[in-house]
Structures are given as C-alpha cells and as structure tokens.
Amino acid sequence: MPALNHFGLDIGTHSLKAVQLSGSSEQPGFVAAGQIPTPPHTVSAETEESVEALAATVKTLHKEARITTNKVVAALPESQIFTRVIELPPLSAAETRHAISWEAEQYVPIPMSEVRLDWQVLGKTVAGDKMEVLLVAAPIILVERFIKTIKAAGLTVVGLETEITAVVRSLVQRSEGAPTTMVVSIGASTTDLSIVTGGRINFTRSIATGGVALARGVAQELGFELDQATEYMKTYGLDATSLEGKVMQAIKPVFDVIVNEIRRSLAFYATKHPDLPVKRVVVTGGTAKLSGLVIYLAEAIGLEVQIGNPWEGVSLPSSIAPKLEEEGTSYAVAVGLALKQETK
Missing domain, CATH: 3.30.1490.300 (Dna Ligase; domain 1)
Structure with a gap:
C-alpha cells in the first residue's frame, strides 16, 4: 500500500486547517498540523483578489505549520456541491x-x-x-477556483473530495465493527449530516445553519457584538445552569433547527433501512464542543451522542498533543483528507 505523501487542506469559511500524516491510513504517524483564520468573504467569492488573498493565506499556513510536502488533497465545501x-x-x-x-x-x-x-x-x-x-x-467553476487557489500558493493538487467523505474517513471508517452512525458536522456556516453503515455513506444532507447563526442568536437576544456573542456562545453554550440559562435560551431556537433536521433525516433513513437503525451520533466541526451540546442533543433525539476524535490511532507529540486534542473537532476534515490513500 503506498505511503501517505500529501497533506490535507480544509478551506473553511472561518479558518483553514492543514494536516500531514506519514505511514499508511491503517497506521498513520503525525508529521504536522496547523490552522489559520480565513480572510473574510474569500471562500465563496469569485474575484481574482479573493483567489490571491486565499492563496497567500494557504501559503502562510503551509509554512507556519511546517508542512514538508507540496502535494495537497483538499475538500470542496458541502454547501456548494x-x-x-x-x-x-x-x-x-x-x-x-x-x-x-x-x-x-x-x-x-x-x-x-x-x-x-x-x-x-x-x-x-x-x-x-x-x-x-x-x-x-x-460545479466546474468551484473545482477550477480551488485548483487555481492552491496552484497560486505554489502547491500541487493531487485530489479533491467532499467534506463529508473526509469526515467519515477520519471518524467512522477506521473503527472496526462501528455500528450504523450519524455524523453531524457543525461548521461556521453549515451543518452537514451523513449516515454511515458498514463504512459506507448511505445518506447525506447539508443545512444552511451553523455556528455563525448560533452566535447571531446570542448577539440579537443579549445585545452583544458578534465577536463577544461568539465567546459567550463557546463558554456557556446549551448549559441551562450558566448565566441563568440566558445564552442557552438565545441559542436554542436556532440549534433546534439543526435538531429538527436531524430528526427528519433519521426518520427518512429508517424508512429506507429499517433493518439497519442508527445506533449513535458522532458530532464534529468547530461548533461541536459547545458546553451542554452532547447532553441536549442526546435528550432531544434519544440516541447516544459523542464528540468525534479524528486523532484516534495517531501518535501525537506530547508537546502539542493537548492543544491538538482540544481542537480535534476542527481538524476532522483535514485529518480525513490526510488519510486518503492513493489508489494504484
């Protein structure tokens, strides 16, 4: 089996993440990882200036994360495919x-x-x-824009795939005998749902509600600026006991949009696969670690809910392991891309 010789690049609306692994997808070793804020309004924009700004940021991330290869596998945003x-x-x-x-x-x-x-x-x-x-x-225009951006950063594209494919690889497919699992990836602007049975994706859906929408709910309800609202959201989340539950009450109506879509998706899947019921939900993405989220979601849908750990099975250097594990949900896509095995 060919050795892993590329790095995974996750171009998110809020941040860019890069991960490089060595060895094979069965026994991966850690090489490098890092993340950096995405220049505002550049991921979906089609202007030459946006491509240049994004390419410059990719180049900076490649250097600061100490990535040792120029070969890239990148993810196309689920909301645009x-x-x-x-x-x-x-x-x-x-x-x-x-x-x-x-x-x-x-x-x-x-x-x-x-x-x-x-x-x-x-x-x-x-x-x-x-x-x-x-x-x-x-869309061809999206594919070409991503390739152009990565080439402008002085790198070589060796693969493009969907965010859901990458997340499923990092969180579910490496677990032998994993039960039928729903993966809920809560990003800045979207929440992506997928259901995986026997290591294969059997259902997907993307919802136009993510962390930014939750933060806006806090900002409007409590009269905060968006940056302050984001910090309050991250700190107090869906915990009914913090700040008299004020942050939770601000988040709840928006988060319940996601919950209702999860319920609908589970019900639809059950009609198609009554013999393979979903047994658990794995949550990932930059917004997944909100205080109280796991308990709230588990009670709402009546299933076991856990936070996904993309670093499972990867030996991390002790000096940076705590930080990478703390930020693990943000790296699920990039780790999945880094684990993509070349087919020869």
Whole structure:
C-alpha cells in the first residue's frame, strides 16, 4: 500500500486547517498540523483578489505549520456541491454511467455541462430490486477556483473530495465493527449530516445553519457584538445552569433547527433501512464542543451522542498533543483528507 505523501487542506469559511500524516491510513504517524483564520468573504467569492488573498493565506499556513510536502488533497465545501443517494435498477457499469447523467439532471439545479459528476455504487436496497448510488456533482467553476487557489500558493493538487467523505474517513471508517452512525458536522456556516453503515455513506444532507447563526442568536437576544456573542456562545453554550440559562435560551431556537433536521433525516433513513437503525451520533466541526451540546442533543433525539476524535490511532507529540486534542473537532476534515490513500 503506498505511503501517505500529501497533506490535507480544509478551506473553511472561518479558518483553514492543514494536516500531514506519514505511514499508511491503517497506521498513520503525525508529521504536522496547523490552522489559520480565513480572510473574510474569500471562500465563496469569485474575484481574482479573493483567489490571491486565499492563496497567500494557504501559503502562510503551509509554512507556519511546517508542512514538508507540496502535494495537497483538499475538500470542496458541502454547501456548494450536490450530494444525494439515488436508486437505480441493477445495471452494468456502462449502463450505470449513462443512467447517472440522466438521473443527475433531475436533482442538480444547474446544467450538466457546468458540473463534474462522480458516483459510488453503495449496494442493493432493502427490497433488493434496486441499487443505491451515492451521486456527487461539483460545479466546474468551484473545482477550477480551488485548483487555481492552491496552484497560486505554489502547491500541487493531487485530489479533491467532499467534506463529508473526509469526515467519515477520519471518524467512522477506521473503527472496526462501528455500528450504523450519524455524523453531524457543525461548521461556521453549515451543518452537514451523513449516515454511515458498514463504512459506507448511505445518506447525506447539508443545512444552511451553523455556528455563525448560533452566535447571531446570542448577539440579537443579549445585545452583544458578534465577536463577544461568539465567546459567550463557546463558554456557556446549551448549559441551562450558566448565566441563568440566558445564552442557552438565545441559542436554542436556532440549534433546534439543526435538531429538527436531524430528526427528519433519521426518520427518512429508517424508512429506507429499517433493518439497519442508527445506533449513535458522532458530532464534529468547530461548533461541536459547545458546553451542554452532547447532553441536549442526546435528550432531544434519544440516541447516544459523542464528540468525534479524528486523532484516534495517531501518535501525537506530547508537546502539542493537548492543544491538538482540544481542537480535534476542527481538524476532522483535514485529518480525513490526510488519510486518503492513493489508489494504484
């Protein structure tokens, strides 16, 4: 199996994260990691200035984190791509390729000439008369912008994949015998949901609500500036006993939007896979460590909830292990990208 010889780059709306590992995906060794704030409004902007600003920041991160390779596997933001599990009749590989293009037109709201398609056959449906296929459509303009940005930083793109694919690799696929798991990744601007059975992604959904929306709720309710509201949100979160529960009451209506989407997703999945019920929820992302979040979510959905640890199985240097473990939820995508094994 080829050795890992690239680094993972997670270009988030709030921060950029980079992780480099050595060895193999089964026995990874730590090389380097770091994160740096993302220049405001650069990830979704299509201007030349935004590309240059983002590229300069990637270059700075590469240097400051002491990454030793120029090869990059990066993640495309879930909110800007189209991912869906579709059902097709049993087909040959050639027939599937033709059918995918036709099916994608039904679900992707932009012309097929403007996207790059990828797919993975997951297996048969419960009834056994159809097969499930994970369909991913990425706008070409988005792919080209990411490649251009990374090249402008003096680096070489060796792979692009979705954030959900990377998170599932770092948090679920390395755990042998893991039960059917829902992964909830709460980022700055979106929350991405996925359900994983037998190491394969069987369901995905992206919600346009994340940490920034929660902080805005605190700002509006308590009359704070957004920066101060963010600090209060991180400190007191969904803990009903802190500050007389004022921060929790400000966050709750927004967080319940996420909770309701989780409930709906679990109910939909249960109709498709009644024989493989979700047994646990793993939470990750920069907003995952809010005080009281695990207990609140567990009580709301009636399932075991745990914080994901992407560093599990990775030997970290003792000097930086506490900091990296504390920030672990922020690194889940980048670790997953760093673990991507080349197929040869």
